[in-house]
Amino acid sequence: xxxxxxxxxxxxxxxxxxxxxxxxxxxxxxxxxxxxxxxxxxxxxxxxxxxxxxxxxxxxxxxxxxxxxxxxxxxxxxxxxxxxxxxxxxxxxxxxxxxxxxxxxxxxxxxxxxxxxxxxxxxxxxxxxxxxxxxxxxxxxxxxxxxxxxxxxxxxxxxxxxxxxxxxxxxxxxxxxxxxxxxxxxxxxxxxxxxxxxxxxxxxxxxxxxxxxxxxxxxxxxxxxxxxxxxxxxxxxxxxxxxxxxxxxxxxxxxxxxxxxxxxxxxxxxxxxxxxxxxxxxxxxxxxxxxxxxxxxxxxxxxxxxxxxxxxxxxxxxxxxxxxxxxxxxxxxxxxxxxxxxxxxxxxxxxxxxxxxxxxxxxxxxxxxxxxxxxxxxxxxxxxxxxxxxxxxxxxxxxxxxxxxxxxxxxxxxxxxxxxxxxxxxxxxxxxxxxxxxxxxxxxxxxxxxxxxxxxxxxxxxxxxxxxxxxx
Amino acid sequence: xxxxxxxxxxxxxxxxxxxxxxxxxxxxxxxxxxxxxxxxxxxxxxxxxxxxxxxxxxxxxxxxxxxxxxxxxxxxxxxxxxxxxxxxxxxxxxxxxxxxxxxxxxxxxxxxxxxxxxxxxxxxxxxxxxxxxxxxxxxxxxxxxxxxxxxxxxxxxxxxxxxxxxxxxxxxxxxxxxxxxxxxxxxxxxxxxxxx
Ligand code: SF4
Numbered sequence: 128x129x130x131x132x133x134x135x136x137x138x139x140x141x142x143x144x145x146x147x148x149x150x151x152x153x154x155x156x157x158x159x160x161x162x163x164x165x166x167x168x169x170x171x172x173x174x175x176x177x178x179x180x181x182x183x184x185x186x187x188x189x190x191x192x193x194x195x196x197x198x199x200x201x202x203x204x205x206x207x208x209x210x211x212x213x214x215x216x217x218x219x220x221x222x223x224x225x226x227x228x229x230x231x232x233x234x235x236x237x238x239x240x241x242x243x244x245x246x247x248x249x250x251x252x253x254x255x256x257x258x259x260x261x262x263x264x265x266x267x268x269x270x271x272x273x274x275x276x277x278x279x280x281x282x283x284x285x286x287x288x289x290x291x292x293x294x295x296x297x298x299x300x301x302x303x304x305x306x307x308x309x310x311x312x313x314x315x316x317x318x319x320x321x322x323x324x325x326x327x328x329x330x331x332x333x334x335x336x337x338x339x340x341x342x343x344x345x346x347x348x349x350x351x352x353x354x355x356x357x358x359x360x361x362x363x364x365x366x367x368x369x370x371x372x373x374x375x376x377x378x379x380x381x382x383x384x385x386x387x388x389x390x391x392x393x394x395x396x397x398x399x400x401x402x403x404x405x406x407x408x409x410x411x412x413x414x415x416x417x418x419x420x421x422x423x424x425x426x427x428x429x430x431x432x433x434x435x436x437x438x439x440x441x442x443x444x445x446x447x448x449x450x451x452x453x454x455x456x457x458x459x460x461x462x463x464x465x466x467x468x469x470x471x472x473x474x475x476x477x478x479x480x481x482x483x484x485x486x487x488x489x490x491x492x493x494x495x496x497x498x499x500x501x502x503x504x505x506x507x508x509x510x511x512x513x514x515x516x517x518x519x520x521x522x523x524x525x526x527x528x529x530x531x532x533x534x535x536x537x538x539x540x541x542x543x544x545x546x547x548x549x550x551x552x553x554x555x556x557x558x559x560x561x562x563x564x565x566x567x568x569x570x571x572x573x574x575x576x577x578x579x580x581x582x583x584x585x586x587x588x589x590x591x592x593x594x595x596x597x598x599x
Numbered sequence: 600x601x602x603x604x605x606x607x608x609x610x611x612x613x614x615x616x617x618x619x620x621x622x623x624x625x626x627x628x629x630x631x632x633x634x635x636x637x638x639x640x641x642x643x644x645x646x647x648x649x650x651x652x653x654x655x656x657x658x659x660x661x662x663x664x665x666x667x668x669x670x671x672x673x674x675x676x677x678x679x680x681x682x683x684x685x686x687x688x689x690x691x692x693x694x695x696x697x698x699x700x701x702x703x704x705x706x707x708x709x710x711x712x713x714x715x716x717x718x719x720x721x722x723x724x725x726x727x728x729x730x731x732x733x734x735x736x737x738x739x740x741x742x743x744x745x746x747x748x749x750x751x752x753x754x755x756x757x758x759x760x761x762x763x764x765x766x767x768x769x770x771x772x773x774x775x776x777x778x779x780x781x782x783x784x785x786x787x788x789x790x791x792x793x794x795x
Contacts, residue, residue: 142791143784148766151781153791165634205632212634256682272684272710282781284788320619321676324705356705420619444618537628558623558680560646
């Protein structure tokens with residue numbers, strides 16, 4: 128019987144597999160950031176242990192950092208303290224830090240790929256659930272808790288039971304204005320927020336194959352939103368081209384060897400999956416969420432599902448969720464006024480996302496009442512955007528290009544959505560209060576967010592796209 | 600290094616019959632700025648417990664003196680969302696030793712087990728029974744026997760077996776942790792590295 132892509136990579140990293148115990152899995156690179164690492168460093172100190180492989184550990188400051196005036200000291204005291212603590216800990220334990228002001232600084236899941244650290248066949252972990260993003264390269268990438276951060280620091284290994292394997296195939300041609308973000312929001316709306324729990328999900332099919340690396344990262348990024356342990360996509364020419372020439376990518380002979388290995392990384396035709404789902408790209412509309420978990424999504428022209436149609440045990444929570452969002456049964460959200468637009472986060476803050484929205488914003492202006500935050504995923508994305516003049520396009524559209532960080536994705540810095548306000552957001556979570564206490568998040572693609580910025584309300588991007596102007 | 604040793608709990612319980620309780624509700628991101636593991640209990644379910652002016656919201660169950668105890672009973676898919684271990688710390692720090700639900704998110708489950716907080720997964724029916732019992736008798740006791748892997752409603756004698764990974768159970772009942780285990784296999788790690 129053939130092997131799945133997931134099993135091939137897993138097997139290549141098993142240090143020890145013993146009946147009745149989780150496997151000891153070797154970790155190629157451990158990414159750390161300021162929020163989930165301080166207690167882990169403390170744990171090492173208490174145990175008197177070093178970071179075992181500091182050269183396989185990469186640190187950045189992203190969750191807490193301001194996205195304006197980054198050259199100035201961080202104003203918010205606790206944030207500053209946490210970022211300083213990371214600097215101190217990295218110095219003490221010999222870990223390379225891409226901190227504020229460093230040309231490589233950025234959201235941890237954006238910088239790993241763009242620096243060529245994330246590569247096919249590798250194992251990656253980070254104390255952040257969206258580590259699943261790195262799976263887009265055909266890698267195993269898990270989000271972990273702080274005890275596990277300490278574990279990986281101490282041992283370069285992670286104790287893990289092998290998850291079940293799921294395959295999600297998407298085939299067919301996407302409609303104009305529909306992109307990777309819509310695909311994954313659509314999938315999650317079908318699986319529900321718990322439907323992938325216990326699984327490693329491999330995305331396959333010609334629609335997935337046709338996506339750029341940025342699009343694939345968007346898909347894998349949100350695997351965790353259906354509860355999956357991780358998501359991955361078999362590497363192909365698109366992957367190899369993306370990695371080639373990047374700062375830390377293998378060079379010369381090493382490169383050739385690596386590529387030869389990467390070409391063996393796919394699920395065999397007769398590989399067995401524990402679950403298989405199939406979707407048609409043609410069925411996918413531009414998606415938006417109406418509730419308070421990412422599974423509560425609909426096509427932009429559809430209506431909010433009626434409470435009475437929901438599973439009886441969930442009706443109360445469902446009704447609470449609609450009340451929180453200020454939407455009601457059977458409402459069409461098209462035309463609903465919104466207050467903020469956030470284009471950013473590890474889901475949609477890469478250069479391709481910024482190019483796409485800049486193309487749309489060219490010659491258009493944001494609605495007066497809408498505040499627009501465009502936050503690049505990394506310093507490199509920011510520099511690239513400026514080099515291409517995208518910042519000028521945004522300024523002409525009525526808002527600036529900000530500086531890199533997680534920003535309004537989780538509102539740990541100053542970028543918080545005020546209570547009761549609606550934000551169309553390209554991030555990955557619409558949980559209650561995620562973007563600020565009592566804020567209301569509507570998840571969408573960068574294009575749908577950009578459309579809302581211009582019209583000031585929920586809009587079907589397809590209506591704004593002149594025939595052939597743009598393909599999402 | 601040992602975690603808390605854990606065998607048996609008997610306690611009253613707090614009902615929170617909401618599905619998909621995510622880690623942003625358990626501990627909102629703005630409270631993740633601490634650099635130690637302590638004190639998160641004060642901000643557990645912060646935005647459900649307190650209003651904008653930090654006044655307790657009377658309707659929320661943790662502000663309702665009727666219910667208290669070491670066991671939180673919650674709707675399905677508890678702990679979805681972020682990997683923040685702070686969610687497990689907050690529940691423990693507040694005083695919970697176990698969370699009972701009919702479904703747990705993976706990362707949360709792992710984090711809880713690594714922090715001496717026992718996630719007990721029961722059937723939808725059994726969960727409904729516990730809620731019914733708690734609503735008819737606020738003092739109803741829930742017993743959780745980790746050795747036997749059984750959860751029981753004391754009043755009615757209803758019980759159900761629950762699953763737990765054998766290794767994790769051994770960690771909890773003996774007070775050792777994953778790092779101890781991997782370090783005891785350090786030679787294998789080095790051998791693995793030397794072969795690459
Ligand atoms: S952008 Fe949001 S989801 Fe991504 S790493 Fe930062 S906080 Fe997590």
